[in-house]
Amino acid sequence: MTYEETLEYLFTRLPMYQRDGKKAYKKDLTNTIKLLDVLDNPHLSFKSVHIAGTNGKGTSAHGIAAIMQTAGYKTGLYTSPHLKNFTERIKIDGSEVPQNFVVDFVERIKPAVAEIEPSFFEITVAMAFDYFKYSSVDIAIIETGLGGRLDSTNVITPEVSLITNIGYDHMDMLGNTLEEIAREKAGIIKPNVPVIIGEKTSETQSVFEEFAEVRHTNLVYADSANWRAQSLVPDYLVKNVPGIEAVIDELKNRGWKISQTDINEGLNNLNSLTGLKGRFQILSQEPLVIADVSHNAEGLSILLQQVKSLCKGALHLIIGTVKDKDLSSIFHIFPKDSKKYWTQSSVPRALPVEELAIQGIMNGIEGECFKNVNEAITSAKEKAHPDDIILITGSTFVVAEVESI
Structure with a gap:
């Protein structure tokens, strides 16, 4: 073979x-x-x-x-x-x-x-x-x-x-x-x-x-x-x-x-x-684009604390997850003033982006939907100012599909 x-x-x-x-x-x-x-x-x-x-x-x-x-x-x-x-x-x-x-x-x-x-x-x-x-x-x-x-x-x-x-x-x-x-x-x-x-x-x-x-x-x-x-x-x-x-x-x-x-x-x-990848990995500057594979409440909380300490402008969150995740423990961690971009990976376990958006609305959070993470990144970059931060997280599989990693 x-x-x-x-x-x-x-x-x-x-x-x-x-x-x-x-x-x-x-x-x-x-x-x-x-x-x-x-x-x-x-x-x-x-x-x-x-x-x-x-x-x-x-x-x-x-x-x-x-x-x-x-x-x-x-x-x-x-x-x-x-x-x-x-x-x-x-x-x-x-x-x-x-x-x-x-x-x-x-x-x-x-x-x-x-x-x-x-x-x-x-x-x-x-x-x-x-x-x-x-x-x-x-x-x-x-x-x-x-x-x-x-x-x-x-x-x-x-x-x-x-x-x-x-x-x-x-x-x-x-x-x-x-x-x-x-x-x-x-x-x-x-x-x-x-x-x-x-x-x-x-x-x-x-x-x-x-x-x-x-x-x-x-x-x-x-x-x-x-x-x-x-x-x-x-x-x-x-x-x-x-x-x-x-x-x-x-x-x-x-x-x-x-x-x-x-x-x-x-x-x-x-x-x-x-050769560690996907742990607070900086992909580009102005705006600062960061990818991190954190995917549960504890990990995301620590990650967002660090991002908040660095952020001089607005925060753009690109989020995707999997079907078997307890999202109720995660949604409240996202800063209310951040802009959300819902997405999904291509693996069968991925939570469809439409379902993620619905669950977001049920928890009082709205965001735009993108079928893949790279489309979400492109959109976030178009909207972001140089001193903003774009954070890609929520799932190892979403981070894995970022083209620039």
Whole structure:
């Protein structure tokens, strides 16, 4: 198969959460374990850091990877979803997995796929672990997909685990309360593996402490008061720095050689080292055009606070989302004096723009409708003054379709 044929096989034959939603979410690890067994269990061949959470897990993963790269370690990075290219999901020292490896891997496991019938995500996890073994990485930074307990990545025994925070997202699969969601995320806590909690809250504290006690492991709450990094980090990263630093401290306790200079330089150069896209990504100036993949109430609230601090003129919001999102928790976050542009992505899970507009009206918010994000950007640029800000957000899939990224 060619690379294009391989991607078509992965995207169309296999259940995929981005396309199919909840029905593609496998609530056990059986398929992943079977796939990895076929591959001679590559996940046992490298050290790792495991990261779960509602917001900030992808950013934290990139931050830790950048620091480990700067410290001189060959560093694997597995994150999801991708924005533009499938190969963004699997990287070593910031370089994406080669297309020929993707083709060869899929050819190798096709017989097993026919027998096991895994999901898109399960195959991608197995591919990442196989590539990290093949490349002899020193350490791999692994981000969960959804939840933690039953996430396909939860077959590793890491050096340290990080749970960034707990918020209301994917409630149809993870639970209706913060405590229920925390129990799913806490599933990554392993016996005798230290776990960092990025955000201490009354609703989730007892859950994490219960899991740590049962599994005989050390639990550490990241302390923002002890932020040591001498870095000019963007606002989207600020909240995650204490958790990142706490992970680095645990790695140092386990013998990894990492200096304060490595931390500073890694965080200062995060984007160039890891190729992070779609996190407060500035696309153009005058007007300032920013794309950010935030898609739930907590993430959007932080994002809009930062944008508000920068905005000297008017704010133009280009918003698209997916069908299974609780919009009632999001609409009230949008500044009332901002101009709204409703849009949608081309994925089947996208909420049609007409439905988004109707829900907006029901919540007292009106906006213009555009069938795709690039039409919305063009319209916003025509209306905006040089000191205005255009923000594109609400869905990873909307940001992924921005032509200038």
